Amino acid sequence: MDRDGTLSHEVGYVNHPSRFRLYPWTVDAVRTVNRAGWLAVVVTNQAGIARGYFPPSVLEEVQQSLKDQVAAGGGHLDAVYVCVHHPRLGKPPYRLDCDCRKPRPGLLRQAEAELGADLARSWVVGDRHSDLLLAWNVGARGALVKTGYGRGELQHLAPSWSRPPDLVAENLLEAVEHILARAAP
Ligand SMILES: [Mg+2]
Numbered sequence: 001m002d003r004d005g006t007l008s009h010e011v012g013y014v015n016h017p018s019r020f021r022l023y024p025w026t027v028d029a030v031r032t033v034n035r036a037g038w039l040a041v042v043v044t045n046q047a048g049i050a051r052g053y054f055p056p057s058v059l060e061e062v063q064q065s066l067k068d069q070v071a072a073g074g075g076h077l078d079a080v081y082v083c084v085h086h087p088r089l090g091k092p093p094y095r096l097d098c099d100c101r102k103p104r105p106g107l108l109r110q111a112e113a114e115l116g117a118d119l120a121r122s123w124v125v126g127d128r129h130s131d132l133l134l135a136w137n138v139g140a141r142g143a144l145v146k147t148g149y150g151r152g153e154l155q156h157l158a159p160s161w162s163r164p165p166d167l168v169a170e171n172l173l174e175a176v177e178h179i180l181a182r183a184a185p
């Protein structure tokens, strides 16, 4: 799962924890993933670090808030993986042409290595085309949600995409329900 625009409201750079607000269905969606026995993993680009817009401590606070809110609702995230790099902006070590900036596959490879995620059977749910490309780069499937940038990407950009999303959903909860239904034996 992507973070901004998918789990939480897309507000631009979350440069203060007060700007981070989950959608009302997010915890329910994560719990549904948990109950199905699937791994619930967040993969997010946070180039605001590389750009110097906010320090790593803010990112850590936001990630802790995410985990706490999910836990308070009875769910859990198996991992939150973050790319804090930018290939051209900022200073080292964050200015880096890394392998983890979505749609490059590094964060999902990490989930594969650390959690045993079966990427060929996994889905990436996100609000941007780059989330779909991430999925396809590792042989996973990609679901586009209409929250965040999703509705606009779908309307204005999707006609020029060479491959359509494997699933389009109103939001994360609907995406999860459809994915699990498709995967049911
Ligand atoms: Mg997003």
Ligand SMILES: [Zn+2]
Pocket (backbone or CB within 6 Å): 082, 083, 084, 085, 098, 099, 100, 101
């Ligand atoms: Zn990176």
